[in-house]
Amino acid sequence: MKQGEFRHHRLVQVYDAECQWGPDDDFFLAVVDETPTARVLDLGCGTGRLTVALAAAGHTVTGIDPAGASLTAARARPGAQQVTWIEGTSALLPSRAFDVAVLTSHVSQFFVADAEWARTLADLRRALVPGGRLVFDARDPADRRWERWNPRDSQRRVTLRDGGEVRAWTEVTGVRDGVVDFTHHYHFADGEDLLSSATLRFRTEGELRESLTRAGFTVDHIYGGWHREPVGHGEGEFVVLARAASLAPGF
Structure with a gap:
């Protein structure tokens, strides 16, 4: 079964029990809180652990995921009624609708093909307001x-x-x-x-930077861990903070 943790009702329960709140969630919540009452997109929201917490912190939150079983679990969480849930992909996102977009739990690595990752980044740039923030994690292949x-x-x-x-x-x-x-x-x-x-897909720091630049993002920081350590001195992570550039007319 492909990606059963997100698509099979029994494995979704296992995933939800195994993946508890951690320092990565603290980091994402803190970064989003830097934009008060933000319109937030959680792309690949899964069972909604962070999504619901972002809404509880006073943000207007949309969680989107292609896995219906995961969204069923997300909608059952206390506080889930404060979130707009969408079953689908980034192709469904409206233009200039969000101040911050997050991709957590290494969702970025599920976009294996470069073309698929480029399309996703293009969708995110379109969905963010100019200057809007994109925050995501990926494992450092090193x-x-x-x-x-x-x-x-x-x-x-x-x-x-x-x-x-x-x-x-x-x-x-x-x-x-x-x-x-x-x-x-x-x-x-x-x-x-x-x-x-x-x-x-395990992309290098250079590959991530190049893909973001091509998609119209400016990279503010890439950290190596959840306490903002330099790359290579954290938990084996790339924690990426970027901003969307202005879109060309017609987008």
């Missing part, structure tokens, strides 16, 4: 995070909200030219086994 995605090092037990437990592990199935294929394995207490496969 950290080689995928080498820890193996059945031995990735073994974990996930406790669900209903008290049930799931045994999970990950294995990499392919590495080529900055592209990593992997599969998550899930064993449920009732004996059901589910697999979820995905592919991520």
